[in-house]
Amino acid sequence: MNYDAIVIGAGMSGLAAGIRLAMFDKKVVILEKHSIPGGLNSYYQRRNFQKGGIRQFDVGLHALTNFIKKGEKAKPFSKLLKQLRLSYDDFKLCPQTYSKILFPGVELKFSNDFELLLSEVSEKFPKEMDQFLSLVEKVKGFNELDLSLGYQSSREVLKSMISDELLIEMLLCPLLIYGSAWEDDMDFAQFVIMFKSLYFEGFSRPQGGVRTIISLMMKKIEELGGEIRFKSPVNSILTRNGRSIGVNVGGEEIFAPVILSSIGYPETCRITPELAEKVSPRVGAMTFLESIFVFDKKIMPSQNDSTIIFYNNQKKYNYRPAAHYFDDSSAVVCFPDNYEIQNQEGEGTVRVTYMANYDQWRNLERVDYDQKKEEVGSSALSLVKKLSPGFDGELLFQDIFSPLTIERYTWHLNGTVYGSIDKTRDGSTPVSGLFIIGTDQGFLGIVGAILSGISLANLHGLMGAEG
Ligand SMILES: Cc1cc2nc3c(=O)[nH]c(=O)nc-3n(C[C@H](O)[C@H](O)[C@H](O)COP(=O)(O)OP(=O)(O)OC[C@H]3O[C@@H](n4cnc5c(N)ncnc54)[C@H](O)[C@@H]3O)c2cc1C
Structure with a gap:
């Protein structure tokens, strides 16, 4: 044919x-x-x-x-x-309320209005504001669609422009986990694509x-x-x-x-x-675990009104396969009910993404595999509660899928999500x-x-x- x-x-x-x-x-x-x-x-x-x-x-x-x-x-x-x-x-499309990058002792909020991130950087990193504005200008002027570009380390570019390492880590965190096949770094053209997609333009969700x-x-x-x-x-x-x-x-x-x-x-x-x-x-190594929780009620705006939290519990953001099955030192926590909060009635849903280690999951026996998934679930659930103080919803349902699930249903080698490096x-x-x-x-x-x-x-x- x-x-x-x-x-x-x-x-x-x-x-x-x-x-x-x-x-x-x-x-x-x-x-x-x-x-x-x-x-x-x-x-x-x-x-x-x-x-x-x-x-x-x-x-x-x-x-x-x-x-x-x-x-x-x-x-x-x-x-x-x-x-x-x-x-x-x-x-x-339902636009996000706002999202935040949460590191120990400091958070940066961003929304579909870039002004919010500008004001957050100006308030939390006042000494870095001029450098941040130069980075913004560089991103604006960069042609990320030039298909002839070779690999350039984003970390190197950022280090040459911004002095505060914490700000570099915080800016990189959402961009890496939402789009880098490379461990701990990303191609600068990809950084620009992600910077524009997340920080200039922002998030929404189809109903x-x-x-x-x-x-x-x-x-x-x-x-x-x-x-x-x-x-x-x-x-x-x-x-x-x-x-x-x-x-x-x-x-x-x-x-x-x-x-x-x-x-x-x-x-x-x-x-x-x-x-x-x-x-x-x-074959790239970046793969993830996704936990989905359904509660009998929604999280109230007073408990948490952000749409996505990019959480990291240390100053450095480690973007690499987990050393031990899953890495709960960082996570992406998504609150789908917080896209344009309208209706406080009904069940609530939360999703938590952890970095994982494909090889370790592949080598688990079935019984240990289920046990490990339980560990992931309870760790993710504690994080949801920590980020939503006062929330006492009853858990109706939870599902966790691993790198092996991703591999089984998409045939991506190593269950990789962002593909080859x-x-x-x-x-x-x-x-x-x-x-x-x-x-x-x-x-x-x-x-x-x-x-x-x-x-x-x-x-x-x-x-x-x-x-
Ligand atoms: C847990 C998770 C969360 C994500 N969250 C987001 C998000 O919030 N926002 C976002 O923008 N992106 C998100 N992504 C990333 C996004 O899903 C992908 O980047 C995008 O869908 C990739 O599309 P693709 O067409 O390149 O490849 P794929 O979606 O991988 O499509 C390839 C297709 O090829 C099929 N296939 C494989 N082998 C064969 C074969 N031999 N013959 C025929 N067919 C075959 C597969 O079944 C698959 O359908 C997420 C991904 C994951 C896994």
Whole structure:
């Protein structure tokens, strides 16, 4: 069977690429190994142990980054809307109240108005204000979308501009945990992307969580006549004379001059022998544990009114695989009920993310695995209580997923969330016609992955497969 393009993976980048190609009447098929779309940002069902009902949970959604107000133009999210022909209103975005970076004895608040962070830095780090403003100017003037840029250490750049190490650690904390494949550091272009996405633009959440985003994209694909096949694992990418020609999916061979792979660069090498002979991108080590708690009531604004807390209990922020299964010296604590607080009635939900160590989780026996997850749950629950003083909600349900869960459902080696530390920034590979989209093109998170899928579909699917 012949297509104009094959997209591997129905995560955020794959769905977006499929929409763009179908929109211009390309014959495109999206092949997805799982039975549902969404990839790293999908959803799953669990039986509620106390009330007996079935619940659906988002795998990952804490925050949609790159918030814009309706009508704002020339921003990543407005580009996404325009390119996918989606309407702002369909997302039903609820903006954050504010979030905070909480270190011992000092906190920095930020919101969807950059002025808040400016005033916080000015108040808490008055001696650093001029340097911080210079950093802001540097970020504003930096072209992070220049695909020819090489790796530059953000820590080095920050050290050359800011003297107070605590401020450097605090600024880096949310940016690293929301988007760095590298341990303890990140590429400066990625730092700029994240700085703009989190600090300049900010967070919101679609009212229906990640399912709103997925169903909008699935509906669009359907309307455009794009083809999507679930439970369709690509076993190998077929090549001839240095060029990709098609894929083997469940024993069937299908052919196309352009293949866009969103499954990760090392993972793509694994199923493409000719590519593996030429490159060996390293598998990243950053993976996480996510605990989800449902309480019988919501946390009151007087107990905690922030949307996300980036918590660290020491002066240095250690962004690296946990030394011992999970690292509870830092966490991201997300209070989804605190997006535009409206209704104090009903159940409350909190999500807690810890850094994890894939190798240790992989080597656990089943009984120890369950026991370790219990340890994670009780540690995360204590943290929620500590950050919400006075909250006495009854726990109705908890679920914890580990790096092994991430690996099992997304097939990312080592359960890595931010992919390889060897990105291919222009998406090209040494095999012509085969391109990497999404996380390992270096654009991650929901908005980043969607924009990656759009731009590479535009470049290689709509303008020819000269690569
Ligand atoms: C716990 C957690 C929390 C997160 N929180 C946020 C957040 O709050 N905000 C945010 O913006 N981002 C968040 N992210 C990150 C975000 O989810 C990802 O950066 C983004 O979804 C990546 O999309 P992608 O298209 O690059 O890749 P993926 O989502 O990994 O998509 C790849 C797809 O390929 C499929 N696949 C794999 N192998 C094969 C094969 N051989 N054949 C066919 N299909 C295959 C997979 O099943 C998957 O569907 C979070 C991630 C996690 C895990």
